[in-house]
Amino acid sequence: MLPPVFARSRRLLAHTLGACALLGSGVALAADKPLDVPYVPTPQQVVDRMLELGEVSQETYVIDLGSGDGRIPVTAARQYQARAMGVDLNPQRISEANENAKKAGVTDKVEFKQQDLFETPIGEAQVLTMYLLPRVNLQLRPRILEEMTPGSRVVSHAFDMAEWEPDARESVDGRTVYLWIVPAQVQGTWNVQPAKGEPFTVTFEQEFQQVSGKANVGGKEVELVDATLRGDRLSFGIDGETYEARVTDEGLQGAGGWRATKA
Numbered sequence: 001m002l003p004p005v006f007a008r009s010r011r012l013l014a015h016t017l018g019a020c021a022l023l024g025s026g027v028a029l030a031a032d033k034p035l036d037v038p039y040v041p042t043p044q045q046v047v048d049r050m051l052e053l054g055e056v057s058q059e060t061y062v063i064d065l066g067s068g069d070g071r072i073p074v075t076a077a078r079q080y081q082a083r084a085m086g087v088d089l090n091p092q093r094i095s096e097a098n099e100n101a102k103k104a105g106v107t108d109k110v111e112f113k114q115q116d117l118f119e120t121p122i123g124e125a126q127v128l129t130m131y132l133l134p135r136v137n138l139q140l141r142p143r144i145l146e147e148m149t150p151g152s153r154v155v156s157h158a159f160d161m162a163e164w165e166p167d168a169r170e171s172v173d174g175r176t177v178y179l180w181i182v183p184a185q186v187q188g189t190w191n192v193q194p195a196k197g198e199p200f201t202v203t204f205e206q207e208f209q210q211v212s213g214k215a216n217v218g219g220k221e222v223e224l225v226d227a228t229l230r231g232d233r234l235s236f237g238i239d240g241e242t243y244e245a246r247v248t249d250e251g252l253q254g255a256g257g258w259r260a261t262k263a
Contacts, residue, residue, distance in 0.1 A: 037066055037131075037132050037133050037136060039066075039068050039090065039093060040131070041068055041069060041071065042068075042071065042072065042131050042157050043173065043175065044071065044075075045172060045173055046157055046172045046173065046175050046177060047071055047072050047075050048075065048079075049170065049172045049177055050072065050129055050155045050157060050177055051072070051075060051076055051079070051080065051127075051129075051155075053153070053155050053168060053170065053177060053179045054127040054129065054153045054155045054179070055127075055153065056076050056080045056082050056127055057080055057082065058080060058081040058082060059082075059126075060076070060080065060082040060083070060126045060127055061082070061083045061084070061085075061124055061125055061126050061127075062076045062082055062083070062084040062085070062125065062126070062127045062128075062129060063084070063085050063086075063087075063120070063122055063124075063125040063127075063128050063129070064084065064085070064086040064087070064128075064129045064130070065087060065117040065120065065122075065128065065129070065130045065132065065140070066087070066088060066117055066130060066131060066132055067086025067087060067088050067093070067097055067112060068086075068088060068093050068096075068097070069093060069096040069097055069100055070086050070093075070096065070097025070098070070100045070101060070110070070112055071100065072084070072086065072129050073085065073086040073097070073101070073110045073112070074097070074100050074101050074104050074106055074110060076110075076127075077101070077104070077106035077109035077110045078104045078105075078106050081109065082109070083109050083110070084109065084110045084111075085110065085111050085112070085113065086110070086111075086112045086113070087112070087113045087114075087115050087116075087117055087120045088112070088114065089114065089115070089116060089117075090114075091114055094112050094113070094114045097112040098112055117132075117136075117140075118139065118140075121147070122143060122144065122147055122148060123147040123148060123149070125148065125152060126149075126152050126153065127152065127153045127154075127155065128144065128148065128152070128153070128154045128155070129154075129155050129156075129157075130154075130155075130156050130157070131156070131157040131158060131159075132156070132159060133159060134159045134160070134162070137156060137159050137160070137161045137162075138161060138162055141161050141162075141164060144180075144182060145182065145183075145208075148182045149182065150182050150183060150184035150185075150231050150232040150247060151181065151182065151184075151231030151232045151233075152181075152182045152231075153179060153180070153181055153182070154179070154180040154181075154182065155177065155178065155179050155180075156177070156178045156180075157175065157176075157177055158175060158176055159178075160178050161178075161180065163207075163208075164180065164208045165208065165209075165210075166178040166179055166180050167179050167180055167181045167209065167230070180209075181209065181230055181231045182231065183206075183208060183209040183229050183230075183231065184229065184231065184232045184234070184247035185206070185247075186204045186206055186211060186229060186234060186247060186252075187204055187205065187206040188203065188204065188262060188263070189201055189202070189203040189204075189262070189263040190202045190203075190204070190251070190252060190260040190261065190262055190263060191260060191261055191262075191263050192215075192243075192252075192258065192259075192260040193258060193259050193260065194258045195254075195256050195257035195258045198217075198218065200215055200216055200217040200218070201215065201216045201263065202214070202215045202216075202224070202236070202238075202260065203215075203216075204224075204227070206229070209229050209230065210229075211227045211228070211229045211234070211236075212224060212227055213227060213236070215238050217238065217239070222238055222239060224236040224237065224238065225237035225238070226242075232246055232247045232248070233245075233246060233247075234246075234247055234252065243258065245258075245259075245260070
């Protein structure tokens, strides 16, 4: 039998080795997790135009998915005094991003998190930026449409989102930048109470920001003219009269006092 002091030393050594083994295993698991996209930095002139297209301001909260060395959040904070967050799976990139934020003097406005972009909440962002891959964009698309507030902007470097047509597309030094404005959901039939005259109904068909439809006015079916949807702003024409509204949780709040609720 070992003397008590040696027995205690052996137990301590075993516990220490066990802890090291667990720590090493955890690091290995983190390192082994495949990255969703390879790291390729976005040129600074493209970063600048992405933020301009996204209409970033001091009131904007920017989330950058796959933030790399942090240049998009850091630029948003330095140039516009915006709040920003970047996420990346690679701990080396997170370290670089934090160092760049420190050099730029914006650590009070930006944060970087080592986490999976698919597990990152995006609903609070007014602007979502990304330089990912087409398949990743498509995986994110349902969440963007469901979680982000209508009128929020999504800006992507290089890759689109298939049949969801961008609201703007630009070439910056040979690189393509896409802008989408998250559309409100207006699909279906609405009961319209005009400022003057009799109530009527409008039925919208919607595919992303593209809308069309018909109105039923006094028992007569009329095609909508020039129906457009940009974020939470909706407009359409009926018999020469233009209707403009903001889409809210309560319904359509029309300019000039008209309103509509979902049937």
